[in-house]
Amino acid sequence: MVEAMSNPEDIHPRPIVSVDLAIFALTQDGLEVLLTKRGAEPFVGSWALPGGWIHVDEDRDLETAAQRVLTDKTGVATPYFEQVGVFGNTTRDPRGWSLSVTYMALITQNAVIPTQGGNVTDVAWHSISDEATMASLAFDHTAILKAAVTRLRNKVEYTTLPVHLLPEAFTLSELQTVYERLLGRVLDKSAFRKRMAEVDFIEPLAGKMRRGSNRPAQLYQLKQARSTAFFDRTI
Amino acid sequence: MVEAMSNPEDIHPRPIVSVDLAIFALTQDGLEVLLTKRGAEPFVGSWALPGGWIHVDEDRDLETAAQRVLTDKTGVATPYFEQVGVFGNTTRDPRGWSLSVTYMALITQNAVIPTQGGNVTDVAWHSISDEATMASLAFDHTAILKAAVTRLRNKVEYTTLPVHLLPEAFTLSELQTVYERLLGRVLDKSAFRKRMAEVDFIEPLAGKMRRGSNRPAQLYQLKQARSTAFFDRTI
DNA sequence: GTAATAGTGTCTATCAGACACTATTCA
DNA sequence: TGAATAGTGTCTGATAGACACTATTAC
Numbered sequence: 001m002v003e004a005m006s007n008p009e010d011i012h013p014r015p016i017v018s019v020d021l022a023i024f025a026l027t028q029d030g031l032e033v034l035l036t037k038r039g040a041e042p043f044v045g046s047w048a049l050p051g052g053w054i055h056v057d058e059d060r061d062l063e064t065a066a067q068r069v070l071t072d073k074t075g076v077a078t079p080y081f082e083q084v085g086v087f088g089n090t091t092r093d094p095r096g097w098s099l100s101v102t103y104m105a106l107i108t109q110n111a112v113i114p115t116q117g118g119n120v121t122d123v124a125w126h127s128i129s130d131e132a133t134m135a136s137l138a139f140d141h142t143a144i145l146k147a148a149v150t151r152l153r154n155k156v157e158y159t160t161l162p163v164h165l166l167p168e169a170f171t172l173s174e175l176q177t178v179y180e181r182l183l184g185r186v187l188d189k190s191a192f193r194k195r196m197a198e199v200d201f202i203e204p205l206a207g208k209m210r211r212g213s214n215r216p217a218q219l220y221q222l223k224q225a226r227s228t229a230f231f232d233r234t235i
Numbered sequence: 236m237v238e239a240m241s242n243p244e245d246i247h248p249r250p251i252v253s254v255d256l257a258i259f260a261l262t263q264d265g266l267e268v269l270l271t272k273r274g275a276e277p278f279v280g281s282w283a284l285p286g287g288w289i290h291v292d293e294d295r296d297l298e299t300a301a302q303r304v305l306t307d308k309t310g311v312a313t314p315y316f317e318q319v320g321v322f323g324n325t326t327r328d329p330r331g332w333s334l335s336v337t338y339m340a341l342i343t344q345n346a347v348i349p350t351q352g353g354n355v356t357d358v359a360w361h362s363i364s365d366e367a368t369m370a371s372l373a374f375d376h377t378a379i380l381k382a383a384v385t386r387l388r389n390k391v392e393y394t395t396l397p398v399h400l401l402p403e404a405f406t407l408s409e410l411q412t413v414y415e416r417l418l419g420r421v422l423d424k425s426a427f428r429k430r431m432a433e434v435d436f437i438e439p440l441a442g443k444m445r446r447g448s449n450r451p452a453q454l455y456q457l458k459q460a461r462s463t464a465f466f467d468r469t470i
Numbered sequence: 471g472t473a474a475t476a477g478t479g480t481c482t483a484t485c486a487g488a489c490a491c492t493a494t495t496c497a
Numbered sequence: 498t499g500a501a502t503a504g505t506g507t508c509t510g511a512t513a514g515a516c517a518c519t520a521t522t523a524c
Contacts, residue, residue, distance in 0.1 A: 012288040014249040017334065053247040054323070056332040061324030086321045086336050088289075089296030097291040099252065099336075101321050173476070190478075191514060214475040215521035232469050233513085408503070425505075426487060449502040450494035468486085 015088065016098035019065045020051035020141070022084065022148035023074060025109035026165040026178060029127050033145060034074065034114065037122035042094045043138030047126065049145060051100070066103045073123060075115060079107040080164035084148045092140040104148045106164035156182045160201050160229045163222060171210045171217035172196065199229035250323060251333035254300045255286035257319065257383035258309065260344035261400045261416060264362050267344065268380065269309065272357035277329045278373030282361065284380060286335070301338045308358060310350060314342040315399035319383045327375040339383045341399035391417045395436050395464045398457060406445045406452035407431065434464035
């Protein structure tokens with residue numbers, strides 16, 4: 001059944017393919033996602049995950065396409081990046097059989113300079129607990145975003161992924177706070193530090209300390225950029 | 236940047252999209268994958284993951300397309316099914332920018348009736364430890380298959396996924412053997428049964444026993460079809 | 471000194487892993 | 498009876514989680 005013709009597109013019309021991004025950041029108010037307001041049909045005026053077409057002549061691969069969309073929208077170049085999955089059916093886009101390759105990205109919110117452009121009339125952060133907005137996204141982005149949030153929430157339990165929501169240098173207390181915010185429960189300091197030490201993924205920045213009106217705290221950084229370690233137990 | 240034109244395909248040529256399958260089964264010789272021998276360019280004569288185009292007019296969604304390919308190739312209708320990911324770049328297919336949506340399926344080998352057809356000259360099971368074949372697959376299927384095997388191997392550690400490699404009715408000893416084969420190490424019977432009891436995913440078939448020249452064993456079945464439970468610790 | 475947060479030490483109830491034991495069939 | 502596999506019980510060393518303690522700064 002594979003490639004029956006030398007010119008397959010004559011026989012099998014190709015689906016529309018877009019790359020969409022769930023860009024997450026953590027603020028005082030909790031987990032937020034970057035959305036764009038659509039300025040063209042379909043779904044004009046609706047909020048949507050930032051996305052774009054694959055530029056066949058320009059993008060080397062899917063990751064490159066996703067990176068391009070991310071940089072266009074946020075000005076950020078190299079955050080944590082992970083494929084969430086593909087969503088495709090005949091009804092999600094009124095223009096025809098379409099397919100969304102979705103990535104999620106984790107960034108430090110203050111590193112972002114949201115930029116408008118193209119057929120987007122607004123770019124803004126939205127709390128993922130903003131039910132009204134989350135339920136009314138364009139296309140099937142409500143379901144896609146839900147899948148991305150679920151993936152993120154699950155990974156918090158057994159990976160070091162949340163570290164990517166912090167800036168390059170951070171303290172262990174700050175890291176613990178990130179986990180607590182995402183999990184919605186407090187963690188024991190001693191146990192948390194033991195768990196982080198087990199998987200050897202961060203290193204102290206010699207001599208660098210976070211100072212305040214109390215004992216200074218050691219600053220840490222990721223050992224290798226973009227690596228994610230797994231705990232052998234849930235946190 | 237999204238949907239700049241009402242007729243986007245004029246501006247952005249669409250990539251080729253195929254759905255490919257890594258169909259796994261477990262035999263005496265270990266884990267095997269079903270491959271098809273290509274009967275047309277490109278990669279004529281090479282072994283490849285079974286796959287096909289999306290039939291825009293026929294397939295409701297990606298899952299349907301994958302199911303169609305699976306049924307065409309194996310005659311099997313509803314095994315375990317999971318999306319592995321999308322692989323796309325400009326070089327993997329000499330015909331142009333292409334994209335493979337890959338699923339993995341777990342089945343009982345003796346349930347399969349491999350069927351040829353289309354531009355496929357042979358369909359056969361291959362051991363995933365057959366390095367020579369695994370390294371010489373068509374397109375980037377070597378890398379794709381590797382990703383699927385890694386996913387499967389990882390999931391064995393913390394999920395009930397291996398149950399799908401067994402027929403509908405099975406004993407706990409048979410299930411343990413499946414885990415042992417996939418993990419490549421022996422497991423303690425008592426600990427294994429405790430772990431399986433924790434996550435409540437199988438149920439005894441009242442009165443049904445596997446008989447041999449020894450004490451009969453209770454037969455079990457999955458509680459809900461297609462569900463996968465997660466252990467909170469690795470096995 | 472106090473307040474505040476960083477960072478470490480200890481103790482205990484729990485439980486995973488190792489292992490042994492009992493159970494039930496066939497021959 | 499013995500062989501073979503099913504299925505359960507027990508014991509112990511390791512450790513997760515709870516909690517308390519010490520450390521170091523600003524003021």
